[in-house]
Amino acid sequence: MSHSDTSTTERISDAEYAVMEALWERAPLSAADVCKAVGGSRDWSLATVKTLLSRLVSKQAVATQPDGRRFLYTPQIARNDYVGTESRRLVDRLFGGRAATLVAHLAEAEALSDDDIDEMERLLKELRK
DSSP states (O other): OOOOOGGGSOOOOHHHHHHHHHHHHSOSEEHHHHHHHHHHHHTOOHHHHHHHHHHHHHTTSEEEEEETTEEEEEESSOHHHHHHHHHHHHHHHHHTTOHHHHHHHHHHTTOOOHHHHHHHHHHHHHHHO
């Protein structure tokens, strides 16, 4: 899998992201395999999944390879790279580029559990080493 720079990739919609999740979980997959993986919870037809895959191919987020009479799809961007880029965009757009402001907002909204706070403390300790 290529770990290409996701900043050059067009934005991925929520629907396309569901398809990417299936591919990140177990690629390569056929369109029918992707449909089985995401279609049940979303009630998507095979035609819908094929449209989403086609968009992802045009955005260079997914590559295709022929496999007999069907195509197999493989992600071209790593999940961690994509999540990191989107996280940075969110913090930049909504919180002026300051992650601390995001955490303060979550704390004020009581959206952080004790487990979340413990995990953040552990991560911060690791970062300071």
